[in-house]
Amino acid sequence: MPFKNTIPFDNSYAVQMEGFYVPWEGAKAPSPSIIQFNDELAKELDLSPDDLNSEQGAAFFAGNEMPVGANPLAQVYAGHQFGGFSQQLGDGRALLIGEVIDKNNNRRDIQLKGSGRTPFSRGGDGKAVVGPVLREYLIGEAMHALGVPTTRALAAVTTGEQIAREGLEPGAILTRVASSHLRVGTFQFFAARGDTEKLKKLADYSINRHYKYIADHENKYLELLKAVMKSQAKLISKWMSVGFVHGVMNTDNMTISGETIDYGPCAFMDDYNAKAVFSSIDEQGRYAYGNQPNIAQWNLARFAETLITLIDPDDSDNAIKLATDELNQFPKIYQQFWLDEMKAKLGLTNLKVTDTDLINSLYDIIAGEGVDYTKLFRALAEAARDDKESLLSLFNDNSAIESWLDKWFKRLAENGRSKQETANSMDTVNPIYIPRNHKVEQALQEASKQENYEPFKKLLAVLINPYEKRAGMEEYEEPASKDDGPYVTFCGT
Numbered sequence: 305m306p307f308k309n310t311i312p313f314d315n316s317y318a319v320q321m322e323g324f325y326v327p328w329e330g331a332k333a334p335s336p337s338i339i340q341f342n343d344e345l346a347k348e349l350d351l352s353p354d355d356l357n358s359e360q361g362a363a364f365f366a367g368n369e370m371p372v373g374a375n376p377l378a379q380v381y382a383g384h385q386f387g388g389f390s391q392q393l394g395d396g397r398a399l400l401i402g403e404v405i406d407k408n409n410n411r412r413d414i415q416l417k418g419s420g421r422t423p424f425s426r427g428g429d430g431k432a433v434v435g436p437v438l439r440e441y442l443i444g445e446a447m448h449a450l451g452v453p454t455t456r457a458l459a460a461v462t463t464g465e466q467i468a469r470e471g472l473e474p475g476a477i478l479t480r481v482a483s484s485h486l487r488v489g490t491f492q493f494f495a496a497r498g499d500t501e502k503l504k505k506l507a508d509y510s511i512n513r514h515y516k517y518i519a520d521h522e523n524k525y526l527e528l529l530k531a532v533m534k535s536q537a538k539l540i541s542k543w544m545s546v547g548f549v550h551g552v553m554n555t556d557n558m559t560i561s562g563e564t565i566d567y568g569p570c571a572f573m574d575d576y577n578a579k580a581v582f583s584s585i586d587e588q589g590r591y592a593y594g595n596q597p598n599i600a601q602w603n604l605a606r607f608a609e610t611l612i613t614l615i616d617p618d619d620s621d622n623a624i625k626l627a628t629d630e631l632n633q634f635p636k637i638y639q640q641f642w643l644d645e646m647k648a649k650l651g652l653t654n655l656k657v658t659d660t661d662l663i664n665s666l667y668d669i670i671a672g673e674g675v676d677y678t679k680l681f682r683a684l685a686e687a688a689r690d691d692k693e694s695l696l697s698l699f700n701d702n703s704a705i706e707s708w709l710d711k712w713f714k715r716l717a718e719n720g721r722s723k724q725e726t727a728n729s730m731d732t733v734n735p736i737y738i739p740r741n742h743k744v745e746q747a748l749q750e751a752s753k754q755e756n757y758e759p760f761k762k763l764l765a766v767l768i769n770p771y772e773k774r775a776g777m778e779e780y781e782e783p784a785s786k787d788d789g790p791y792v793t794f795c796g797t
Contacts, residue, residue, distance in 0.1 A: 310355045313373035313402035316411065317484075321509060323502060324490070325377040330367030330399050331420030331430070333477070335464025338362045339434075339757055340441060340764070342458050345481060349406045349414075349458070356459070365459045365479045367399065367419040374402045378422035382496055383489030383556025384606055386590055391496050393489060393556050394424030397432060400485060411513060413485055414458065418477040431467045435748040437476040438760050440567040442747070444480075446739045446767040447564055452542045453535075454564040455482040473752055483563055486510055488607045489556030495610035500617075507614055510560050523626075525614035530630055533604055534637060535562025540600045541641035544593075545649060546738065547573040547677040551583040551793060553591045553599045555606050569793035572738045574783035576670045576677040582741075582793045597642075601634045648733045649681050650712070651688060651726040653719045662711060669704045676783050681734035688716065688727040735770035737777070739763075741791045742784035 317325070341357040355361065363369040370376060378395040385393075398417045406412050417440075418432025441457040448454050463475035486506075494502040511519055511528055518527035539562045543550065550557070551569035559565050569583030578594030586592070591599060608627040616623035646663045647655050670680060675698045683695035687709060695709075696702050716726055747759040766780045784791070 310352050311371045311373065311402070311414075312350075312404060313371070313375070314405055314411070315373070315375045315402045316509075316513070317379075317400065317403065317413075318375035318377055321505070324506065325379045325400070326423050327376065328378045328399060328422050329370075329376055330416060332368050333366035333461075333463035333465065333475070336362040336366030336368060336461045336477075337464065338365065339438070339460045339462060339476070339751075340457075340761065342445070342456070345456055345458050347407075349404050349412060349481065351404070361459070362461050365416070365461045366463055366477055367416050370401070376401050376416075378424055379485055379490070380424065380493055381487050381489035381556055382493040383487070383554050384492075384603070385552075385554045385556070386586070389492075389496075392424070392493065393426075394493075395422055396425040396428055397422070397430040398480075410483065413480075413482045415480045415482065415485060416477055417480050418475070429467070431463075431475055432477060433467050433469055433473040433752065434462060434476040435473065435752040436568065437478045438748055438751055439744065440478055440480070442744060442760070442764055442767060443567040443570060443739055444564075445764060446770070447548070449768045449770050450542075450546050450735060450738075451733075452546065452548070452564060453539050453562055455480050457481070474755065482559070482565065483561040484510075484513055484559070485565070486513075486560040487556050487565075488558045488560070488603055488610075489554075490560075491607060491610035492555060500613050503610060504614055507611065514561050523615060525611050526626055526630065529604075529608050529611055529615075529627060532560055532562070532607060533630065533634055535560075536600050536604060537634060537638040538562065538641045539564065540597050541638060541645050543596060544642060545645035546735070547576070547593070549573065549580055549582055549591070549593045550596065551581075551586065551591055553596065553603065555603050558600070558603045558607075571741050571791060571793055573677050574741070575674045576667070576680070578667075578671065582791055584792050597635070597638050600638070601631065604634060605631055649730065650684070651716060651719070651730045653721065656715075659715070662708075662715060665711075666708060669708055673699055673701070674786075675699060678735060678738050679781070679783075681730065682736060684712075685727040685730040685734065688713075688723050688730065690723065732771060736773050737766050737770045737780050739767055740780065740783060742788060743780060 343353045346353045346356055376399045379400055380394040382391050383393050398415055399419050401414045401416060403411055403413055421430035437460050441460050444454050444457050448456055458479040458481050461477050465475045466472040467475045507525055507528055511524055515531045518524050521527045549571055557566045571582035573580050579589060580593040581589050608631055612620055612623045615626055643655055687695045699705050743763055747763045750756040750759045766777055
């Protein structure tokens with residue numbers, strides 16, 4: 305069967321949402337070649353890995369050859385970026401190619417990222433280079449393996465051209481898969497223009513695509529706010545549980561579906577630090593690790609503002625009150641999701657009122673101690689097995705953690721499980737391997753400077769199986785040397 309007929313597109317956005325995008329075609333890549341292809345994801349999408357992981361597949365992933373049924377388009381949106389509002393942003397280097405229905409009957413977007421200029425490029429070249437493309441591939445797949453809702457990578461290709469950045473770097477394109485690319489910023493674009501008709505159309509489409517269970521509700525637009533709040537609260541709780549810092553929590557980077565999107569200046573913490581910032585442009589710490597729940601609520605308030613005319617078309621004061629009452633529930637909703645995450649990480653079978661203090665006191669102890677966040681929880685599991693050596697080695701002063709352990713052990717005794725059962729359960733949710741920043745950078749440097757993709761492929765293989773300890777992979781467990789200095793990331797894709 306010819307390649308062009310192997311993708312069964314079912315493009316609801318292109319068909320139903322005219323006026324929300326611009327039909328567009330990407331730039332042609334001179335010599336596309338696949339760096340990495342995601343067989344597992346292709347099968348999940350009910351696509352043929354053999355057809356796609358091919359020369360023709362490379363042409364598709366580079367935007368050179370569109371299969372039958374594709375509707376390439378650039379989506380429009382606005383957004384608050386570091387608190388300042390931009391009325392028009394949009395896909396400046398990305399194209400939504402189409403949608404497919406996966407094996408689980410879920411609708412999924414297929415998007416090319418780095419495929420060239422669009423009407424929304426705002427002076428940029430619309431291209432991407434190898435380093436940022438492979439970063440997004442690595443981090444997205446690592447997040448998926450960690451159970452964090454996320455966009456995913458279907459393929460990464462080189463384009464055969466050199467792109468001007470600080471110097472010349474090899475061009476690349478990422479093929480990204482998402483539940484959708486609808487953002488808070490998509491709603492903001494039409495709200496800023498007072499286009500209530502399009503806002504209603506967008507809200508109805510979002511409900512039908514992501515939250516069908518609220519479609520017949522008396523006030524479905526208020527319910528949409530509540531549903532997105534819940535999805536985002538759950539997402540941020542998972543970020544916090546694994547020590548992930550997004551870095552650019554702008555409203556155009558907050559999805560309606562509750563998936564993580566855009567892995568530019570992101571990183572995982574080594575040492576625990578609530579003020580951890582890795583973005584070169586976040587000089588004020590707006591998007592620091594510990595501030596992420598607050599920013600999520602701020603972003604959701606911006607989303608709520610776009611829904612006011614829909615929540616109560618006849619009484620804006622009432623609509624504002626209803627939306628505000630819901631927004632005020634966010635900290636409580638988030639706290640419950642976070643406690644659920646921590647319950648599992650600490651091996652608890654249920655939650656008691658006193659557990660919040662137990663958990664918070666652990667964070668108080670590790671603050672400023674230079675404790676590796678990921679190693680901490682694996683070491684706690686070993687302590688549950690009566691081996692405290694690896695845990696105590698993480699601390700300069702053991703007195704506080706020893707006292708905390710006594711309280712934790714008493715709490716675990718109420719579980720009704722053996723120590724081994726508790727520790728084993730902890731090992732299923734606390735990873736050994738995360739995208740250690742120095743290992744990510746080493747792999748990306750080898751790929752972009754030497755066209756050596758083996759470090760990337762080896763790191764990817766480690767990250768997609770984060771909980772099982774493997775012989776010979778010890779270097780992937782370790783944080784960077786303290787002598788390396790602070791880690792800084794930059795916007796790329």
